[in-house]
Amino acid sequence: MTGIEGGAGVRDRRHLHVSLSTAKTHVGRLLMKLGAPDRAQLVIAAYETGLVRPAHGADPPGTVQAVEGGT
Numbered sequence: 001m002t003g004i005e006g007g008a009g010v011r012d013r014r015h016l017h018v019s020l021s022t023a024k025t026h027v028g029r030l031l032m033k034l035g036a037p038d039r040a041q042l043v044i045a046a047y048e049t050g051l052v053r054p055a056h057g058a059d060p061p062g063t064v065q066a067v068e069g070g071t
Helices: 008-015 020-034 039-049
Strands: 052-054 064-066
Touching: 020 039, 039 052
Parallel strands: none
Antiparallel strands: 052 064
């Protein structure tokens, strides 16, 4: 279970126009390739590598925005 089927994950995958199955596959492959035990570790890796950074402005804590040029 990746947790992608509920909450923000559903909005994110729909925005990207991918099926739930495709989203789960991508998350699973990232977990495997990075040796991460869970999605929280993927988020940490994204911050540490500069793939995402904290959003600026009035967004709630924990909100992130993609780095320009990232996918």
